[in-house]
Amino acid sequence: MTARMQAVVAHSFGGPDVLELTEIDRPEAGPGSVLVRVKAAGVNPVDWHVVAGHMNAFLKVGLPLVPGFDVAGVVEAVGQDVTEFSTGDEVFGYVRTDEVQYGTYAEFVVAPVHTLARRPTSLDWQQSAGLPLVGLTALQALVKAGTGAGETVLVHAAAGGVGSAAVQIAVARGARVIGTASERNHEFLRSLGAEPVTYGDGLAERVRALAPEGIDVAVDCVGGDAVAVSQELLKDHTRVVSIVDMVAAKRGGHHIFTQPVSSDLDELAALADAGKLSIHVDQALPLAKAAEAFVRSQAGRVRGKIVLDVA
Incomplete structure (x- = not known):
């Protein structure tokens, strides 16, 4: 039976x-x-x-x-x-x-x-x-953009599943992170190591106030005009990776479709067990x-x- x-x-x-x-x-x-x-x-x-x-x-x-x-x-x-x-x-x-x-x-x-x-x-x-999915997506997006220590990373929708993972992984890699979120999530982002900014009209100006010299990497977890706004702020406009905008590549950026990779899962588990990812x-x-x-x-x-x- x-x-x-x-x-x-x-x-x-x-x-x-x-x-x-x-x-x-x-x-x-x-x-x-x-x-x-x-x-x-x-x-x-x-x-x-x-x-x-x-x-x-x-x-x-x-x-x-x-x-x-x-x-x-x-x-x-x-x-x-x-x-x-x-x-x-x-x-x-x-x-x-x-x-x-x-x-x-x-x-x-x-x-x-x-x-x-x-x-x-x-x-x-x-x-x-x-x-698994949010961690793999965040890790693969940051790797695609070549994120390194000392760089400034902008994460759109940073309080969500992928965004909050991207914040922590970028911080673990030695990057400075600016994250967009509603004001109710700002303290949550600070607890992850990010500098919060409110999303919506005027976002580019608010990010420039925090990073006058521009940003190095952007991770788009929300879509809409996030790729375009990011490219206004990026030192190299190609270093934006979207998990939502499937035509980001036509704008000079990148779109990723998350892949199941056991070695990447091992890396996420190691970050978690080191207290760097929750x-x-x-x-x-x-x-x-x-x-x-x-x-x-x-x-x-x-x-x-x-x-x-x-x-």
């Missing part, structure tokens, strides 16, 4: 209302992958974009769909020829595969070994689940409230991450 598990499933593309907590067959680990018993799953804006069908032009998405890319859990079983992990290992990762269909909003998920790493021991399960969990909800998590994420006022508790 096939083992069963609880999972959040969308049988059609649409809004949060298409999500249903139901029972489905438990997957089995194949070659090069492991079966992870999920402890917690991170919620990211890309999750509800996938469910809405917005990513169909960029990803191969199958129905019925179990959303979710971020995971923290315990290896339940290993597939053929897997030597990287053993049963009982505590792992975290960004489980993105060539076909997006069976994600992390479930009691178990099959994950290719290159999408996982051993989780940081200094973080709890919720924080570990909130780290994840603020804005809210933790049970798996049954995944639709509520989507609604909250869509509102766009999340400080840090939303996480689903699974086990």
Whole structure:
């Protein structure tokens, strides 16, 4: 008899209302992958974009769909020829595969070994689940821009998941960080090591007041006119990396699409265990409230991450 598990499933593309907590067959680990018993799953804006069908032009998405890319859990079983992990290992990762269909909003998920790493021991399960996608995105954006010690980095939407990770990673690399956020998040940014500025009209002038000689790197986590404003301030207008604006390259900057890289996950775990990177969990909800998590994420006022508790 096939083992069963609880999972959040969308049988059609649409809004949060298409999500249903139901029972489905438990997957089995194949070659090069492991079966992870999920402890917690991170919620990211890309999750509800996938469910809405917005990513169909960029990803191969199958129905019925179990959303979710971020995971923290315990290896339940290993597939053929897997030597990287053993049963009982505590792992975290960004489980993105060539076909997006069976994600992390479930009691178990099959994950290719290159999408996982051993989780940081200094973080709890919720924080570990909130780290992979935002951490990888922030790290890969900063690397793409060639961020180095002594440079000044502008992070747009710095209180969000990717933004707050980018602030901490840049600070850990010896950079000075200026971060945009609403005034209610300014103290939060200071606690991460950033100098906060309010976003909106007049942003360029407010940043110039802090950095009269200009900035070296900009990370855009919000879209809109962030790339254009950044290029007004950059010493080299090509050193802006957007995670939102897919035509940033046409403006002389860069757009990145986050990649699951186990060595990058190892670097994030090392930063966390060194006390240089933490994840603020804005809210933790049970798996049954995944639709509520989507609604909250869509509102766009999340400080840090939303996480689903699974086990």
